[in-house]
Structures are given as structure tokens and as C-alpha cells.
Amino acid sequence: MARLNESITPYLLLLPSFFVLFGLMIVPMIWNVYIALHDVSITNIAKSWKFAGLSNFRYLVNDEWFWNSLLVSAKFVGACVAGQFLIGFSLAYLLSKERWSNLFRPVFILPWFMSIIVTGYSWEMLFHTRLGFINNYLLHFRIPWLEDPDIAIWSVAIANVWWGTAFTMLFMETSLTSINPEILDAAEVDGATGLKKLRYVIIPLIKPFIAVNLILITMWTVNLFDLILVMTGGGPLYSTRTTSLYMYQQAFNFGEISLGSAVGIVLLALNLVLAYAYLRASR
């Protein structure tokens, strides 16, 4: 009897967690497909839904703003990932050589502990064309950081680099400490110094960590839209509306829930590919 009990106990202990996981993750994924194949809007959500086939996807393919959002996403993800990685890696490398690294590290991590809404609003204040800190104290001319459609997406990317770089820095610091110091000494004996050592010894050794880090920050940036919502709401002229923000606004600003779901499926597919890449790279 005791034996039988023992064998179901772990499942009972896991039940609440998997209830959450199932109800809030798996069921919604299936629902998403169902919603995307029907005609659901905020007005008929409580009533019965008409089957719509692939018409939502057809709408997307023909909507130039959807294609525009993919382009905005590409710019945003490219800028943020490049910025966070290059800066995060450089900081980790510099800190690894710096005696006072314990003084700098807490300051560098501080932004990462700010919530998205605080990040968004404080950068909005810094970027303010007339009253902002940047235009008044750093430059002595006015750049319309968040008001010019050609500039706004890069401004939001700066805010996101400010917020997110600490993760890459910490991740890269850990991976740098994983290198056996004897290998570095040996490289030095062989005449590799400074940047040469970095290029031919350090980077090849931590390549797997770099891959995992790049995949994770790419995933997070693809899905991120709360920061953009706070800073620009997708404007001006939709120039900062990424695909994830397009998804959100179709559903909750325009009430086109099914259209939003269809975009959600596109995003989910992208996430699954990245998650698969992550699991392979982290092995």
C-alpha cells in the first residue's frame, strides 16, 4: 500500500504546477489557432463565432502595415541585439581585467532592476525635445528623438539597450570565468596578446555561451512591446510598431481579436524555432 502511495505522490505534487502550465500555456496555444480560424472581435466575443478559414491570414498577407511591422521588428531586434551584445560583451571583458570591477558592477546592473514602465517613462523624459535632458545638457540643438518617424525606433532601441545590456554582461562574465586560466597563459607564451588573444583564444572558447546568449536576447526582443507601448504607442506614423505590438493593438485597440491571434501564431512559430535553437545550443 505504502509503495502504491509513493508512486503517485510525485504526480500529486506536480499537479498544481502542471495545471497552471496546461491551463495558461498549452490550452491558450490551441485556442489561439481556433481563434485565428474564426471571426472573433471584441463585440462578438461573448456570442458564437463564425468559421473564417484562412481569411485572417489572407488579410495579414495583404496588409502593408503588417509587412511594415516586420521591417520595424527587424530594425529594432537588430539594433537591440547588436547593441546589447557588443556592449555587454565589452563590459564583461573590461570588468574581467579591472581591479575596481566590484565598484562598477552594481551600477551596471541597476537599469536591469528597473521595471519596463519606469524605463519607458524615464527615457521619454530624457528624450523630450524641448525639456529633455539630452537635448539640453548633451547637445545644444534639438533632435526630435521620439517625434521623427525616421529616428523614433532607434531611440526606443537605445532605451532597451540601457535596460537589457546587464543580462548579457552578467552572462558573458560567467562564461569568461569558465575559461581555464592556464590556456590563456599558454596563449600569452605563444605571443598572443590583447585583441589577438580575444579573437583567436577567448571567443572560440566561449562560442556556445555566445550562441545561447544571442538566442535568448533575440527571443526577448522579438516579443517585447510594453516598452514601445509606453514610449511611443507605436507612432509616429506606425514607425515604431513592431510585429508584437501590431498583434497587441489589432486585438485590444482595434478589437480585431482573430487578426491579433493570427499574428500571434506567426510570432509563436518564430519563438518555437528560437527555443529549439536554444535547446540545441545549450546542450
Next chain:
Amino acid sequence: MGVNVRMVRLAVLIIWAVFCITPIFWIFSTAFKPNEEATKFPPTLIPKKPTLENFEYILSDPILFRSLLNSVFVSISAAILCIIISSLAGYAFSRYEFRGKKFLMGLMLGSFLIPPVVNIIPLYVEFFKLFGTTDSLLELVIVYQLLILPLNVFLFKNYFDTVPAELEESALVDGCSRLQAFYKITLPLSKPAIAAASIFAFRFAWDEFIFALTFISSPDNNVFAAAVYNFVGLYQVQYGYLAAAMVILCIPPVIILTLFQKHIITGLKMGGLKG
């Protein structure tokens, strides 16, 4: 030569440190400026006449004050619920061998990777269909479990792995059941893990605002972050008020960070994707 290299390195590090601090400095500075000063051109770097009137305004606004209480309620409830659920699962993964364990752990790890925001639309529809409304703080507490659960399950699993099983076995010999051994022996020894897990859970819930913005429709049920977002939309930006609200929003995480720095670092190590 060596001195110059170090100088350049220090210069780069100092520049980045200034970059990190500036936005935070700016909201703190603006929060203490009277409104005329906050909107005056050119802006002052440090408030000339520091004042608390912005904080008084925010805290005396009944909707914002109510939302602050709601935030505290939601964050603490979400943390407690998460600790209960995730410690049980962490214990199962740490102490038991059972069929499908590897698969279930993989599923948990995988779900950690997919950002829940991708599912916000079907979640909204699901909760709407189930409960007839999404305008409820309890529903938010449930939704927030998804955000924090996987991280905390692995945090507890990795911590329980370090607690010797022999202690429990001697309790079993003394006539305890397995679960009694868990909450009488192992759980009290796991205070650092409980601390780290509750900090993570509290912070996720405290900072979250997209789900709150989407689910909650009545001002009485709003949490602080979403209420501030709506407040900005309604009344045009009064930068003094907005900055004060941001400072209030920063306070709990900053207190937690300084008080529990050690726990957070252990927690990050334990929760690291070790599986």
C-alpha cells in the same frame, strides 16, 4: 603603456556608469521639482526648490492610491501562491524518480522559454469565457503564476538537491510521512530558497503591467503601473507627477534589492537554467 590602457578602460567604464545612472537621476530630480519648474525651459539639473507636492498629489488621488494597495495585494498573493505550487513541484523533481520525469522537466524548461505575452490574446479570451469577465485581481494573481512558476520550480529543485536526503530519512524512521518530513525538515532548512523565490515572484508581479492593462477595465481594480499608464493618457503628461509615480514604483524593488542582495545572488545561481 600599461597606465594608458587602464585609463582608457576606466574612462569607458565611467561613461557607461554615467549612462546607467542618468535616467534614474533624471526621474528623481524631476520628482522633487514643483510643477512650474518641471515644465520651465531650460530645465534645471537639480531642483531649485525641492518639494514633496508631487508625491502628495499622487498619494492623495483616490484611484492611484487604491491601485497602489491593489499592487501590494496582487504581488503578495501571487508570491505566496507561487511559493506553495513551485516548492511542491521542485520537491517532486528533486526527491522522486518516476516515469515521465525527464519529459515533464523538459516541458517545464521549455515553457520557461516562451514569453507568456505571445499568448496574451487567447489567455484573455479563455479567462473571459471561463469567468465572464477579466476584470478581477484574483485572475491576475492566477495569470502571474505562469510568468514566475518555471523559474521558481527549478530554483526549489536545485536548492532541495543540496539538502541532504538523510535528514528526511531519519525522520521517516521516526514515523513521519514523506510529506511531513518535507514540511517539517526540508522546508525549514530552505529559507534562503523561499526568500529568493518570493523576491522573484513579488518583483515579477509588481513590475508587470501589460496583463494588468489588458485584463483590468475598472479603475477600482487596477494595479499601480497600469493605473499610472492610464493616468498619463487621460491627463496629458505632468512630468512632476509622472516622475513621482515612477519613484514610488521603484521603491519596493530598490528596498528588496539592497536588503536581500545575498539571497538574490543565491537565487540567480540556483534558478540558472541548470535543469
